[in-house]
Amino acid sequence: MKLVRARWWGAAAGVVLAVVDTLTISALGVRFEMNGHHVSPLVGVWFGSSFALLGFLAGYVVEGRRRDRRQAEVIRAQSEAIAATRARLAQTEKLAALGQLAAAVAHEVRSPLAVIRSAAQGLAESVPRDDEEGRRAYAFIRSAAQGLAESVPRDDEEGRRAYSFITTEIDRLGNVVNSLLAFARPLRVEARSVSVHELFDRALLLAHEELQGKALRVRRDESPLLPEVRADGDLICQVLLGLLANAAEAAPSGGEVALAAAAADGGVEIAVADSGPGVPPELRARIFEPFFTTRPRGTGLGLAVARQIVEAHGGRIEVGERTGGGARFTLRLPAAA
DSSP: OHHHHHHHHHHHHHHHHHHHHHHHHHHTTOOOEETTEEOHHHHHHHHHHHHHHHHHHHHHHHHHHHHHHHHHHHHHHHHHHHHHHHHHHHHHHHHHHHHHHHHHHHHHHHHHHHHHHHHHHHHHHHSOTTOHHHHHHHHTTTTOHHHHHHHSOTTOHHHHHHHHHHHHHHHHHHHHHHHHHHHHSOOOOOOEEEOHHHHHHHHHHHTHHHHHHTTOEEEEEEOTTOOOEEEOHHHHHHHHHHHHHHHHHHSOTTOEEEEEEEEETTEEEEEEEESSOOOOGGGTTTTTSTTOOSSTTOOSOHHHHHHHHHHHTTOEEEEEEOTTSSEEEEEEEEBOO
């Protein structure tokens, strides 16, 4: 109602202004005649209607501006409420993720610790009682696994097997913790121009042992005129290394792992493929979700971290099928300017 009053106050002001003008003109002795007839009242009415209409329109404009301001305030308040709701939702999702994280940690740590305890206990029993080095290594099993192994007699196969269990489970625990930390830690991307050829060379060098362990053939397909990408070389190399490790695990002995790169839509498309069984279509939508894994000893965080890294670069990562069978992971990264 307060907004509507402005137009009528404008019309009233126009009428008052017209009356004042008419009286002023009359006081100055100005007369309006038409065909010998005095028409000053008609002129006053005309002035009054014109000024009233002008005042009405001016009031209408004022109302519109006030209405816009009020709507802007409402929109701003709604935007703040939406932002607050999103913040609460993000916090809720974070707490839910932390709950899943705690469950994953408990599940992944419990079994290796049981194996380590059992193996360490058996190993301690196999160490001669006068071997203080072995007893001390047992007390500090995590930090002195190598010393413990050296303290076991070479003909003690049971002790050697226990040591193997311990180191294997310690390594697995380390991988679990590293994956969890990589997923939870905020990313710090230091983007710069990076050669895709150098990324391939570096990732293949780091994955050489895993690839050679299964006698896998490595095929590269990249153009010599391929543009550089704007990315953090360490992080993208981490992604490629993880994909190569997955490919090496999925491919059969003597199989093939392929690396390819090509320019596409102002960016660079990088592909890592293998000759393994591939990813079933019904699982491709979930393959990048945190804690989702199809491997018995997997943490379900490797591909989630990979997607996190790629998206932090303004790119995207997808999974598809390799021609001839197998999985094909595709990264799309922006090209360097």
